[in-house]
Amino acid sequence: MKQSMTLIPTLREIPADAEVKSHQLLLKAGFMRQNASGVYSFLPLGKRVLQKVENIVREEMDGADAVELLMPALQQAELWQESGRWYTYGPELMRLRDRNDREFALGATHEEVITSLVRDEVKSYKKLPLTLYQIQTKFRDEKRPRFGLLRGREFIMKDAYSFHSSKESLDEVYKKLFQAYSNVFSRCGLNFRAVIADSGAMGGKDTHEFMVLSDIGEDTIAYSDTSNYAANIEMAPIVMEYKRSSEALKEMDKVKTENQKTIEEVAGFLEVSHENLIKSLLFKVDDQYVLVLVRGDHEVNDVKLKNLLEAGSVELASAEETKTVLSCPVGSLGPVSVTEVRIVADHAVEAVVNGVCGANEEHYHFINVNPGRDFNVEQYADLRFIKEGDPSPDGSGTIVFAKGIEVGHVFKLGTRYSEAMNATYLDENGKSQPMIMGCYGIGVSRTVAAVAEQYNDENGLVWPANIAPYQLHLIAVNMKDETQAQLANELYKELQGERFEILFDDRQERPGVKFADSDLIGLPLRITVGKKASEGIVEVKVRKTGEVTEVNRSELAGTLASMLKSI
RNA sequence: CGGGAUAUAGCUCAGCUUGGCAGAGCACUAGCAUGGGGUGCUAGGGGUCGCAGGUUCAAUUCCUGUUAUCCCGACCA
Structure with a gap:
């Protein structure tokens, strides 16, 4: 493609709205523009990268015996009502009405559509398993879109759904797609981990998220420093045992702790360690309030809490609610003599000896509090977030944290949708059974941003060869120099003939402008036609390393081919 | 949804405190020079100062409302 014929609106300055590197550079280098x-909008370069990623996804999915189809983005409300999600999905689902006042949704995901399709078309165990996928625009009215393509309200996703007559078959396809996903992200050049994730109320034991390691990631990954264990921090179970100190139990006492509210303040004021404190938090669990206790140096894990109580929603009660329910400000909460609400506690609390907790009275705490003696707990469970330094749940090594961007998710759905929507098949005995399902997503546009996030330097983007919008950037230093212009034009045609993907900067621009734009766009190899054009010699520069070689035009195609292979 | 901020040319931003014809740099157009890392000079084009209302002889500037965008938090099958 000649640069004079396409649209690559590079910017000299970074738009003020862009915060993270990928967002800034994709705008600055003219890959995309924001609308709302x-x-x-994906501009020509952005669209090409997107297509590269899509094609990798297609190859790997097809290789795993998944078949592509395309479902509507505009979906009738009835389908969502059938699954129940019309009422539970919330405002994140974009809803609209047609001219006849019928209700629709813009697809946030496609479980309903695919389940209804397969229900109608597949009736026999002989047609199973079946794995279908699509690459499509999804709509989610995020509360807070941010970071450019990383969290958009309209984005491109590959979603796949598998249907089975047995758990074993689901396991098999899950494993195959897990491998396909690893291949996709490896081929995109991403540094990623597959981590154990939350399966939530959907049940099913296996679900993994594919996380690209990045400081701007919105999820925290807890992984072992020695084994390959990795889990979303929400999920990592605590395996350590808490030893009770052998200290003699002391008499409980109420002490004045004027204006000491936080764990930090109270521990400092009473000169005790955080581990000796019992932190009490009031949660609203569905319609009930529950007092949750963790040790002062620990944090409540709301996902674990939600799973333990089999709740639909879990949120911290507001200061006002707390005051109403326990008639006490949040800084002085404690479990002693509380009968109004259920009390659950993390295992670590059970081992606290002569601890400190709020006295349910402003400015007062209890000291020498002992669980069992001074207050009762309905249930002890694993309720806290894992910490760095904790033993790894798989028994080998200790836990370290990293931030991750979720680019893929594989999930064993089970029969949640097939049962709700009556997607059944007849088994070998002629008996009707609900189909067992799996679902598998890849954030395609998010993957593009994740790559941009990982591959850049101070001069701009540095695309891995596999997904670069073009492989080669051909530059004529001076298009007014006839020798240069002619050689560049000839090389452009020759290299195109050799099936290279090539962007030719044929603009009448200053060399400095061309070089700067070239670095910014970040194609893997740059061919510069300059002073030595008359001798048939050009320069080849590797974007990533900056390494420059002079090459005779007769050897150019061969040299480029082998260089592309090596990067 | 709670808290904070911003909105003036395609981009980055001044001007507003103290009301009086709309500004700069970059980008764009034309010309001349230049031609290996965002070049120089000259001459131009481009804005309903987010929108609506109010105060005023006069509002980009003051007041009220509203919308959009960004940030922090909560949320995210």
């Missing part, structure tokens, strides 16, 4: 919050 979380809504973007």
Whole structure:
């Protein structure tokens, strides 16, 4: 493609709205433009990268015996009502009405559509398993879109759904797609981990998220420093045992702790360690309030709490609610003599000896509190977030944290949708059974941003060869110099003939402008036609390393081919 | 949804405190020079100062409302 014929609006300055590297560079290098919050146009370069990623996804999915189809983005409300999600999905589902006042949704995901399709078309165990996928635009009215393509309201996703007559078959396809996903992200050049994730109320024991390691990631990954264990921090179970100190139990006492509210303040004021404190938090669990206790140096894990109580929603009660329910400000909460609400506690609390907790009275705490003696707990469970330094749940090594961007998710759905929507098949005995399902997503546009996030330097983007919008950037230093212009034009045609993907900067621009734009766009190899054009010699520069070689035009195609292979 | 901030040319931003014809740099157009890392000079084009209302002889500037965008938090099958 000649640069004079396409649209690559590079910017000299970074738009003020862009915060993270990938967002800034994709805008600056002219790959995309924002339309509304979380809504973007892909310009020609952006579109090409997107297509590269899509094609890798297609190859790997097809290789795993998944078949592509395309479902509507515009979906009738009835389907969502059938699964129940019309009422539970919330405002994140974009809803609209047609001219006849019928209700629709813009697809946030496609479980309903695919389940209804397969229900109608597949009736026999002989047609199973079946794995279908699509690459499509999804709509989610995010509360807070941010970071450019990383969290948009309209984005491109590959979603796949598998249907089975047995758990074993689901396991098999899950494993195959897990491998396909690893291949996709490896081929995109990403540094990623597959981590154990939350399966939530959907049940099913296996679900993994594919996380690209990045400081701007919105999820925290807890992984072992020695084994390959990795889990979303929400999920990592605590395996350590808490030893009770052998200290003699002392008499409980109420002490004045004027204006000491936080764990930090109270521990400092009473000169005790955080581990000796019992932190009490009031949660609203569905319609009930529950007092949750963890040790002062620990944090409540709301996902574990939610799973333990089999709740639909779990949120911290507000200060006002707390005051109403326990008639006490949040800084002085404690479990002693509390009968109004259920009390659950993390295992670590059970081992606290002569601890400190709020006295349910402003400015007062209890000291020498002992669980069992001074207050009762309905249930002890694993309720806290894992910490760095904790033993790894798989028994080998200790836990370290990293931030991750979720780019893929594989999930064993089970029969949640097939049962709700009556997607059944007849088994070998002629008996009707609900189909067992799996679902598998890849955030395609998010993957593009994740790569941009990992591959850049101070001069701009540095695309891995596999997904670069073009492989080669051909530059004529001076298009007014006839020798240079002619050689560049000839090389452009020759290299195209050799099936290279090539962007030719044929603009009448200053060399400095061309070089700067070239670095910014970040194609893997740059061919510069300059002073030595008359001798048939050009320069080849590797974007990533900056390494430059002079090459005779007769050897150019061969040299480029082998260089592309090596990067 | 709670808290904070911003909105003036395609981009980055001044001007507003103290009301009086709309500004700069970059980008764009034309010309001349230049031609290996965002070049120089000259001459131009481009804005309903987010929108609506109010105060005023006069509002980009003051007041009220509203919308959009960004940030922090909560949320995220």
